[in-house]
Amino acid sequence: MTAITTRPDLSAGSYRVWQRNRDVQFRLWRTELIGVVVEPFVVILALGLGLGQFVKLSSGEEYVAFLTPGLLAMFPMFAAVFECAWGSYVRLEMQHTYDAIIATPVSVDDVITGEILWGMTRATVNAAYILIVAIVLNPWLHMVESPWALAIIPLSFVPGLLFSAISICFASLARAMSQFSYFFNLVINPMFWFGGAFFPFDELPHWAQILGWFIPLTHVVELYRGFLKGQFEWSMIGDFAWVAAATFVFYWLALAGMRRRMIQ
Amino acid sequence: MIPPPVEARGLVKNFGSFRAVDGISFTVRQGECFGFLGPNGAGKSTTIRMICCTSPVGGGELRVLGLDPRRQSRAIKARLGIVPQEDSLDPDLPVRQNLEVYARYYGVPRAIASERISESLALFQLTEKANSPVSDLSGGMKRRLVIARSLVNQPEILVLDEPTTGLDPQARHLVWQKLRMLRAKGVTMLLTTHYMDEAAHLCDRLVIMHRGKFLAEGNPHDLIRDYAGEVVLELRMGHDDRAPLLGELTGIDGVAIEEVEDIVYIFEAGDAARQIAARIADPALAFLRPGNLEDVFLRLTGRGLLD
Secondary structure (H helix, E strand, O other): OHHHHOOOOOOOHHHHHHHHHHHHHHHHHHHHHHHHHHHHHHHHHHHHHHHHHHOOOOOOOOHHHHHHHHHHHHHHHHHHHHHHHHHHHHHHHHOOHHHHHHOOOOOHHHHHHHHHHHHHHHHHHHHHHHHHHHHHOHHHHOOOOOHHHHHHHHHOHHHHHHHHHHHHHHHHHOOOHHHHHHHHHHHHHHHHHHOOOOOOOOOOOHHHHHHHHOOHHHHHHHHHHHHHHOOOOOHHHHHHHHHHHHHHHHHHHHHHHHHHHHOO | OOOOOEEEEEEEEEEOOEEEEEEEEEEEOOOOEEEEEOOOOOOHHHHHHHHOOOOOOOEEEEEEOOEOOOOOHHHHHOOEEEEOOOOOOOOOOEHHHHHHHHHHHOOOOHHHHHHHHHHHHHHOOOHHHOOOEHHHOOHHHHHHHHHHHHOOOOOOEEEEEOOOOOOOHHHHHHHHHHHHHHHHOOOEEEEEEOOHHHHHHHOOEEEEEEOOEEEEEEOHHHHHHHHOOOEEEEEOOOHHHHHHHHHHHOOOOOEEEEEEOOEEEEEEOOOHHHHHHHHHOOOOOEEEEEOOHHHHHHHHHOOOOOO
16 A cells, blocks of 8 residues: 555656657657558548548538547557557566666656656657648648647647556556557557547437546547637536546556556 | 665565565675675575665665665665666667666766766777667677666666676676776675675675575685585495495594585595595595585585575
8 A cells, every 4th residue: 555655756867767768769760650650641541531421420520620639639649558558568577677777866756757758758749740730631621620729739748648657557567468458458449449539429328428438538539629629618627627637546556556566 | 984885784574474584684894895695585686676775675774875775765876886687788779878878867967977988888898889789799798788887877886686697608707807807996896696606706705695594604715614624525436335435534523424416525624535535546436626615505505406
């Protein structure tokens, strides 16, 4: 229980860990770039334009425009998850990177905080890129309706932190690489499909709407939808509060989980 | 007065109901190389990890550089250099950047770090590999790099957890040479090993650890004299042939006899063993050699498998 009641022990070391990941990224970006660059185009083409031809939304909205907040929420989510689930597990268990770092004046809490901040950074860079793609394609596809959409870039910090923290929580429990298929299939993949990105929730049965409320991605999608349209509703404050509160809870659990795992 | 580098009184560590470290007390002196010698699972690494503040002190008193690991771990870690048992180099970064990133964890300013790293790479014969990926290095080079890494913060105590496990003889001797050089510079060193020759090569003082306790402590020479005798005679002969010889030796003061399967070990400080060896005059049957730490170790910890 002490792991969960302890106050975080943080220092500039968190930033040093973030710097380490940034330096590695600068070395490896060429190999990873292609996927990140191509991915949104494939989805916009396949779902937005391909499937979109057959979809008539009751709101009258074009499907590709409906899909945009989902793209802005989902791909950054994947960026954070890959970094902080698989990536963190590799650094923790296979490469012993964390062990090397905590031998220096950098604490376990610093390491985890630095990792989560790095996952957030990747998520935000990804969100910014997709937003730029959407803006570039806007004359043809009308995916962005309001300059308020730019606020999504700073807003994406919060879900970036949340998905990173959730991933670290799982990494702190995992005993083998293969166990990540549980995380992916039971947590991330359902969130991807049912997070309100592909179909509107308000026309689903009541029980499905309640279920959707518990999915973090749903709130991110709703929040971004408002900013893309420049239409603000009170419920968006609730969405933001939900994501912020969950971030806090999962950050705390991530710290506790990794302390339990690493300090023996 | 400057506090001793490490001081432990009744140090304890439990993992569940298993007591890994069982009330050990020791003081490491300024500038010496202090060794923990023991089989796997003796509690050496656990002790080291408590000193390095990566494992909480389970009980008793521990002071590192006069500081309390329970409350001042960052201050202690800033002044230690650590060479861990498992290779923990960063495979995502090339050789030189491994050290640069590590220096940053200690908050060493960039310019100073860069200077130290260049010196260090030269010292450990890694300058040519500065831009190579870590995966290109041989086992010996990786070890040297880990030692170079442990020096980026100019530590007051260097902690080495089995520094040469898995290295070939050439690589081991090169690592030892570097460590002796550091010791000559006055760096206090703490070392764990299960290689007796390594302990004999490097340590000013050592403790023999077994099941969380110290069985003996002293300098290697004294330990050999006290626990192994000056000479050891190994008899490799059948039971019938050895019986009369053993009869001859039994009861002589300062002679200890140990029968292990097909070999009899005779430890002594006097002359009787020498005379037997001279009489048999066949080293294949009666082999006379100086006592060593391995004898001490096996006599104290027993010859059965420990796992």
